[in-house]
Amino acid sequence: xxxxxxxxxxxxxxxxxxxxxxxxxxxxxxxxxxxxxxxxxxxxxxxxxxxxxxxxxxxxxxxxxxxxxxxxxxxxxxxxxxxxxxxxxxxxxxxxxxxxxxxxxxxxxxxxxxxxxxxxxxxxxxxxxxxxxxxxxxx
Amino acid sequence: xxxxxxxxxxxxxxxxxxxxxxxxxxxxxxxxxxxxxxxxxxxxxxxxxxxxxxxxxxxxxxxxxxxxxxxxxxxxxxxxxxxxxxxxxxxxxxxxxxxxxxxxxxxxxxxxxxxxxxxxxxxxxxxxxxxxxxxxxxx
Numbered sequence: 537x538x539x540x541x542x543x544x545x546x547x548x549x550x551x552x553x554x555x556x557x558x559x560x561x562x563x564x565x566x567x568x569x570x571x572x573x574x575x576x577x578x579x580x581x582x583x584x585x586x587x588x589x590x591x592x593x594x595x596x597x598x599x600x601x602x603x604x605x606x607x608x609x610x611x612x613x614x615x616x617x618x619x620x621x622x623x624x625x626x627x628x629x630x631x632x633x634x635x636x637x638x639x640x641x642x643x644x645x646x647x648x649x650x651x652x653x654x655x656x657x658x659x660x661x662x663x664x665x666x667x668x669x670x671x672x673x674x675x
Numbered sequence: 676x677x678x679x680x681x682x683x684x685x686x687x688x689x690x691x692x693x694x695x696x697x698x699x700x701x702x703x704x705x706x707x708x709x710x711x712x713x714x715x716x717x718x719x720x721x722x723x724x725x726x727x728x729x730x731x732x733x734x735x736x737x738x739x740x741x742x743x744x745x746x747x748x749x750x751x752x753x754x755x756x757x758x759x760x761x762x763x764x765x766x767x768x769x770x771x772x773x774x775x776x777x778x779x780x781x782x783x784x785x786x787x788x789x790x791x792x793x794x795x796x797x798x799x800x801x802x803x804x805x806x807x808x809x810x811x812x813x814x
Contacts, residue, residue, distance in 0.1 A: 611751070624677070663783060
């Protein structure tokens with residue numbers, strides 16, 4: 537299942553996160569999705585059902601409507617895929633109390649995604665360069 | 676080699692990073708070690724030889740002499756091991772311009788480590804919760 541997991545992860549990031557297609561969430565996301573290991577994420581430690589996942593997708597994409605994840609590395613074993621990625625987006629809406637700056641923001645991150653038997657993602661362990669983002673927004 | 680890589684990574688983190696054993700660097704670290712994907716790291720983007728790696732180890736451990744990495748997850752494929760970890764250390768020396776606070780600091784991170792044919796680590800792609808660390812130091 538490992539090559540398939542990588543392909544599915546790439547499709548999930550493209551369709552759900554890059555294009556913001558809420559209708560695609562049901563195909564990629566399990567009934568429960570748990571976010572771990574990323575203390576700065578507003579949803580850190582939560583387990584979301586699909587409507588909550590779609591709400592998070594909307595809220596996270598709103599300040600950066602043109603945002604794009606680009607996967608730089610993938611490492612897969614069993615039901616887990618680790619991905620190192622870069623992200624870019626233009627700051628068009630309020631985020632963390634900061635009014636839109638129109639700046640082009642870049643961010644890096646590393647995430648471990650877990651899949652269920654149906655090939656849907658049950659959650660992630662994630663770390664991102666949140667400090668770098670704040671510096672770009674405030675700088 | 677995958678189970679061996681996980682075992683070696685655990686031994687590297689314990690002996691080199693947790694215990695600060697500079698003599699162990701030669702056994703675990705390749706002649707060139709490249710640090711990627713972690714913009715806040717002072718050594719980000721650099722390729723270190725072994726003396727430079729030992730100097731980095733000394734410099735990074737100095738402010739937190741009792742520091743400890745604990746691996747929470749490992750995912751291995753081919754010559755790569757992805758690890759999600761937590762870290763704790765007591766702030767005993769100046770770091771980033773902040774005088775010692777004596778505070779117990781915690782940090783999370785996710786790292787992809789690459790191995791060569793001899794089972795030595797050639798570098799990493801890493802992301803850590805640097806913002807969380809600054810908030811604990813400044814808070």
